[in-house]
Amino acid sequence: MKRMxxxxxxxxxxxxxxxxxxFTIAPASAERAPLAQGPWAVDGDGGVEMHAxxxxxxxxxxxIRVPNPEVGxxxxxxxxxxxxxxxxxxxxxxxxxxxxxxxxxxENGIYTVGRQPMFSGHGTDPERMPMALQxxxxxxxxxxxxxxxxxxxxQDEVDAKDGVLIHRPTGRTLRFGExxxxxxxxxxxxxxxxxxxxxWTFLGKASPPKLTAPAIxxxxxxxxxxxxLPKMVHxxxxxxPVHGGKLKSHDxxxxxxxxxxxxxxxxxxxxTRGTPKxxxxxxxQAIMLTTAQSGVAVIADHYWQAKQALDALPVEWDLGPGGKxxxxxxxxxxxxxxxxxxxxxxxxxxGDIGALKGGKVIEATYATPWCENAAMEPLNGTAMVTADxxxxxxxxxxxxxxxxVAVDETGLPPDKVEHHQxxxxxxxxxxxxxxxxxMVVAVAKEYPxxxxxxxxxxxETMAQGRFRTPIVSRFRATLDDKGALVGWKAHTVQGGYIYxxxxxxxxPYVVSGGIPNAEISNTILPYHVLTGAYRGPVYNSHSFMVxxxxxxCAHAAKVDPVxxxxxxxxxxxxxxxxxxxxxxxxxxxxxxxxKGEGRGIAIANWPNAGIRKNGTTVCCVVHAAVSPKGxxxxxxxxxxxxxxxxxxxxxxxxxxxGAVIFGLNAAINEEITLQDGAVVETNFDRYPMIRxxxxxxxxxxxxxxxSGDDRFQPVGECAVGPVQAALAxxxxxxxxxxxxxxxxxxxxxGWA
Amino acid sequence: MAEITxxxxxxxxxxxxxxxxxxxxxxxxxxxxxxxxxGCGIAQCGACTVxxxxxxxxxxxVAAKDVSGAEVVTIEALAENGGAPLQKxxxxxxxxxxGYCQAGMLMAASAMLKHSPKPTDDDIDALVxxxxxxxxxxxxxxxxxxxxxxxxxxxxxx
Numbered sequence: 001m002k003r004m005x006x007x008x009x010x011x012x013x014x015x016x017x018x019x020x021x022x023f024t025i026a027p028a029s030a031e032r033a034p035l036a037q038g039p040w041a042v043d044g045d046g047g048v049e050m051h052a053x054x055x056x057x058x059x060x061x062x063x064i065r066v067p068n069p070e071v072g073x074x075x076x077x078x079x080x081x082x083x084x085x086x087x088x089x090x091x092x093x094x095x096x097x098x099x100x101x102x103x104x105x106x107e108n109g110i111y112t113v114g115r116q117p118m119f120s121g122h123g124t125d126p127e128r129m130p131m132a133l134q135x136x137x138x139x140x141x142x143x144x145x146x147x148x149x150x151x152x153x154x155q156d157e158v159d160a161k162d163g164v165l166i167h168r169p170t171g172r173t174l175r176f177g178e179x180x181x182x183x184x185x186x187x188x189x190x191x192x193x194x195x196x197x198x199x200w201t202f203l204g205k206a207s208p209p210k211l212t213a214p215a216i217x218x219x220x221x222x223x224x225x226x227x228x229l230p231k232m233v234h235x236x237x238x239x240x241p242v243h244g245g246k247l248k249s250h251d252x253x254x255x256x257x258x259x260x261x262x263x264x265x266x267x268x269x270x271x272t273r274g275t276p277k278x279x280x281x282x283x284x285q286a287i288m289l290t291t292a293q294s295g296v297a298v299i300a301d302h303y304w305q306a307k308q309a310l311d312a313l314p315v316e317w318d319l320g321p322g323g324k325x326x327x328x329x330x331x332x333x334x335x336x337x338x339x340x341x342x343x344x345x346x347x348x349x350x351g352d353i354g355a356l357k358g359g360k361v362i363e364a365t366y367a368t369p370w371c372e373n374a375a376m377e378p379l380n381g382t383a384m385v386t387a388d389x390x391x392x393x394x395x396x397x398x399x400x401x402x403x404x405v406a407v408d409e410t411g412l413p414p415d416k417v418e419h420h421q422x423x424x425x426x427x428x429x430x431x432x433x434x435x436x437x438x439m440v441v442a443v444a445k446e447y448p449x450x451x452x453x454x455x456x457x458x459x460e461t462m463a464q465g466r467f468r469t470p471i472v473s474r475f476r477a478t479l480d481d482k483g484a485l486v487g488w489k490a491h492t493v494q495g496g497y498i499y500x501x502x503x504x505x506x507x508p509y510v511v512s513g514g515i516p517n518a519e520i521s522n523t524i525l526p527y528h529v530l531t532g533a534y535r536g537p538v539y540n541s542h543s544f545m546v547x548x549x550x551x552x553c554a555h556a557a558k559v560d561p562v563x564x565x566x567x568x569x570x571x572x573x574x575x576x577x578x579x580x581x582x583x584x585x586x587x588x589x590x591x592x593x594x595k596g597e598g599r600g601i602a603i604a605n606w607p608n609a610g611i612r613k614n615g616t617t618v619c620c621v622v623h624a625a626v627s628p629k630g631x632x633x634x635x636x637x638x639x640x641x642x643x644x645x646x647x648x649x650x651x652x653x654x655x656x657x658g659a660v661i662f663g664l665n666a667a668i669n670e671e672i673t674l675q676d677g678a679v680v681e682t683n684f685d686r687y688p689m690i691r692x693x694x695x696x697x698x699x700x701x702x703x704x705x706x707s708g709d710d711r712f713q714p715v716g717e718c719a720v721g722p723v724q725a726a727l728a729x730x731x732x733x734x735x736x737x738x739x740x741x742x743x744x745x746x747x748x749x750g751w752a
Numbered sequence: 753m754a755e756i757t758x759x760x761x762x763x764x765x766x767x768x769x770x771x772x773x774x775x776x777x778x779x780x781x782x783x784x785x786x787x788x789x790x791g792c793g794i795a796q797c798g799a800c801t802v803x804x805x806x807x808x809x810x811x812x813x814v815a816a817k818d819v820s821g822a823e824v825v826t827i828e829a830l831a832e833n834g835g836a837p838l839q840k841x842x843x844x845x846x847x848x849x850x851g852y853c854q855a856g857m858l859m860a861a862s863a864m865l866k867h868s869p870k871p872t873d874d875d876i877d878a879l880v881x882x883x884x885x886x887x888x889x890x891x892x893x894x895x896x897x898x899x900x901x902x903x904x905x906x907x908x909x910x
Contacts, residue, residue: 070850071850072848072849072850072851072886073849074849207846209843209844209845209846210846210848212848212851213842213843213846213847213848213851214843216842216848216851216854216855217839217840217842217843217848217854217858218787218827218828218830218831218839219787219788219826219827219828219830219855220787220828221851222786223789223852225786225789225790226786228784228786234781259753259770302773302777302781302782303777303780303781304770304773304774304777304781305770308770308772373885374885375850375852375885376789376791376797376799376850376852376853376883376884376885376886377789377791377850377852378790378791423850423851424850425789425850425851425852425853426849426850426852426885426886427850428885455790457793458791458792458793458794459793650846651846654846654849654888654891655849657887657888657890657891658849658886658887658888659887660887661887661889662885662886662887683792683793683794683796684792684794684796684797684883685794685796689883689885690887690889691877691881691882691883691889692876692877692880692881692882692884692889692892692893693874693876693877693878693881695887695889695890696890697873699890
């Protein structure tokens with residue numbers, strides 16, 4: 001690999017310490033160290049700093065400060081692996097910490113590199129990965145130089161391996177920890193060259209478990225909800241059950257006498273103080289903020305006391321316009337009405353769809369509902385607000401966003417916001433809205449001076465989801481005499497406002513010219529229900545729809561669904577065809593199955609379907625069985641994918657396995673419905689989830705279709721979309737029933 | 753408020769709590785043992801699973817008054833209560849993703865193995881019914897089967 005283009009920060013190696021500010025190495029302040037222990041970075045711990053990202057202790061512990069929160073996808077471990085490859089430290093002595101966003105601010109973006117710099121993803125981001133490698137190389141160079149000075153030998157005679165420095169001619173050794181203090185103060189005059197990828201010994205070769213795994217297995221891992229602080233109080237929160245509604249009245253006196261209750265506080269969006277500063281990270285990328293919701297919280301010594309009092313608190317809401325919304329069925333009715341009007345905004349056009357005459361026409365309407373992210377850790381967070389400071393301990397999904405939300409909510413300047421990143425008990429996009437951060441700070445600022453831990457009950461978490469946006473789409477596909485797709489008209493009606501129809505218009509079948517005539521349009525309908533990101537936003541609906549319809553076309557043309565897609569993709573990135581071919585071969589495609597069983601295939605790419613050699617292409621084959629009575633089970637899933645190259649195979653496999661199950665749950669189980677504008681499914685008794693007995697007994701992740709193209713694209717989201725279509729296509733094979741709306745559990749599948 | 757005495761991870765604890773407080777919150781808020789997780793509060797998800805007198809229970813739905821005199825084991829002491837091999841496999845096989853549900857998974861799996869050292873897949877389906885949103889089920893099952901195999905070859909408990 002070439003030396004990274006040092007875009008912002010010249011000479012990592014030659015700077016004495018990190019980011020220009022002299023950074024004092026001092027013990028952590030006694031005030032908070034004993035109780036507030038967690039995975040966040042603590043100033044001055046971990047030995048001496050080679051750089052803001054890397055400290056080395058005398059006992060050889062290498063502390064790597066990772067900017068990216070860990071939500072379960074392994075991003076933090078990946079970034080640490082990137083550093084370790086060039087540093088040549090002993091992986092068993094690596095300690096992970098989450099970098100401080102305040103330090104990032106004070107030191108001019110010392111942790112800010114790549115796309116969404118302090119977000120919980122993109123560990124192999126094309127800018128961040130070289131940066132981490134370069135930091136590792138720079139630190140190693142200093143260590144080698146320190147050893148050379150100690151031994152009075154030439155530096156190029158000193159090797160580094162597994163945390164040990166070796167003088168090649170004499171075999172003398174020094175441990176990293178023995179020279180780290182000297183190394184930290186050295187100037188190195190040339191930025192070291194990086195190894196080529198072929199020379200890597202760790203990345204792409206080793207598959208270590210996540211660095212967080214031991215603490216998770218022994219119960220010491222600290223998630224947001226686990227933070228313990230001196231004088232901390234607990235808050236139970238309730239927001240208006242209809243999104244957008246307001247608190248009309250409440251009676252604190254009714255609960256203030258209950259055990260442990262200290263206060264009842266109101267969150268009023270009008271009290272957001274705002275800030276004149278722009279909401280950007282240190283390299284000017286905009287940060288999305290959402291507003292506070294009207295709510296009320298009870299603060300008590302313990303959470304259970306707060307929850308009991310909140311449940312007993314008399315509250316009246318002004319439900320607002322959303323309260324007049326009858327049920328979710330109106331969404332579908334309004335969606336279909338908008339489709340019938342047929343006037344969407346055209347986002348892509350090709351050829352002349354209007355001139356098509358004759359041929360076989362397939363018209364179909366597909367729909368997917370609101371869905372909830374349902375991360376296992378309920379929304380929560382802890383904050384202490386004083387007149388001149390905010391300190392927070394959060395399971396944030398984006399640290400920059402958390403910082404700016406606190407700035408906006410309190411009106412304090414960014415350097416007065418200190419955030420300590422905890423582990424995150426699942427996110428799947430839910431924590432990207434940062435409404436949770438906002439509410440935590442808004443509650444804490446009403447009870448200043450002590451840390452306030454705010455916990456959403458599961459019911460509150462689900463009622464206040466930022467749901468997957470509902471989508472209703474109508475397609476008109478035209479096949480010529482030979483069954484080839486010659487026309488593709490798609491009109492999509494989408495509710496909600498956060499995510500646009502990203503990648504809906506960029507299906508390769510159209511972009512490549514495989515379908516010569518196309519018109520893709522959309523309409524946005526505003527609903528009061530708040531929406532947000534849901535693992536593979538919008539894509540998770542769109543690939544279900546598109547890949548189901550392609551299957552309909554294949555059957556109409558009486559062509560095998562694999563061959564039909566291969567032909568359609570003839571002008572496209574050959575890696576797609578490879579994914580299809582390998583998946584079909586691995587999954588015994590075409591091998592006869594008993595009655596009531598079927599295989600379905602689907603292919604898609606996240607996040608850049610419309611660009612060759614980009615994103616991750618993934619193909620799923622689902623083998624499903626439907627009993628005569630209509631009980632559905634998934635017997636096996638085979639997955640091929642092309643993300644270019646893979647840095648940690650087992651980590652990639654884990655993400656793909658998880659995404660398959662996530663997608664199956666979306667397809668089979670998930671739907672948020674409404675009654676009088678409020679969410680009906682507020683806990684798992686009404687929002688069914690796949691459990692171990694429902695999960696496919698076999699999920700095969702195949703690495704055989706990797707193209708080897710020089711990119712390391714993320715794999716966590718890509719499978720969520722196509723696995724849904726592959727299941728629908730398998731059900732069609734098994735029963736002849738075409739499912740065009742999720743969740744499938746509501747469909748009658750019996751065939752006896 | 754009521755005085756409750758129970759044994760947690762081998763230590764006798766006496767507490768003055770509202771007797772309706774769920775065991776989950778006794779552990780987390782009153783005893784500061786946060787390894788046991790809050791997931792749903794209605795015994796659906798199993799994130800809060802602990803061993804109560806040797807059986808796996810969902811601690812969000814057991815009141816403090818009903819555990820007076822009982823013996824509770826939590827994830828913090830699973831290793832000393834025979835769970836170390838299972839925990840080691842959990843790490844080696846990279847079972848956890850976000851990890852939030854895994855304390856409950858481990859407590860459910862270890863209780864199952866104590867009672868039925870050779871579980872069938874149906875046993876696993878019935879007794880490790882915890883929700884994992886990350887979708888770690890294939891690895892949970894594989895780790896349990898591996899542990900069973902190790903127990904069989906070594907003749908030891910997990």
